[in-house]
Amino acid sequence: MRLIVLDTNVLVSAGISPDGPSAKIVTELVLGGTVQTVTSPFVRAEYREVCRRAKFIRYGFPPLWLEFLIGESLQLPEPEPWPFACPDPKDAPLIALAHRAGAWLVTGNMKHFPKAIRSEVIVVSPADYLARIAGE
Numbered sequence: 001m002r003l004i005v006l007d008t009n010v011l012v013s014a015g016i017s018p019d020g021p022s023a024k025i026v027t028e029l030v031l032g033g034t035v036q037t038v039t040s041p042f043v044r045a046e047y048r049e050v051c052r053r054a055k056f057i058r059y060g061f062p063p064l065w066l067e068f069l070i071g072e073s074l075q076l077p078e079p080e081p082w083p084f085a086c087p088d089p090k091d092a093p094l095i096a097l098a099h100r101a102g103a104w105l106v107t108g109n110m111k112h113f114p115k116a117i118r119s120e121v122i123v124v125s126p127a128d129y130l131a132r133i134a135g136e
Contacts, residue, residue: 002133003074003103005038005094006030008050010106010126015056015063021126025106029133030072031065038101039073042093076101084117095121104129 006025013022029035039047047070051062079100082092091112098105104122106129107113113123124132 002035003038003101004035005098005103005105007094007107007109008046009108011047011051013108015061016059021130024130025126026065026069030069037069037073038076038097038103039070040076040078040093040097042078043097044070086112086117088112
């Protein structure tokens with residue numbers, strides 16, 4: 001089974017735009033059992049904290065599927081700190097987790113993961129992820 005780490009912005013996008021690429025990844029691939037998400041304690045806490053922010057309440061947040069997605073994820077301990085400086089330091093645990101798990105990192109903020117810091121981690125946007133899956 002393919003492993004992915006979802007940046008929190010993918011979950012937010014999935015909840016706001018139910019017909020977009022992020023929602024397709026979450027509802028069709030992850031919740032459908034085709035793809036396995038990977039989380040760590042930091043990532044799970046980040047998902048919950050962001051999805052409970054007041055600014056998202058008008059979109060029906062937290063999404064009903066959030067706790068199911070977290071519960072069904074491959075839950076790993078915190079990875080070793082990422083050795084490269086990320087433009088947003090809060091993103092370092094995501095790429096470190098993807099590296100540890102051998103997972104792809106799916107993000108709506110590609111600029112936060114420039115090629116120079118990726119090492120061998122594959123980082124893709126939600127639309128690119130869907131395109132690559134469709135091409136297989």
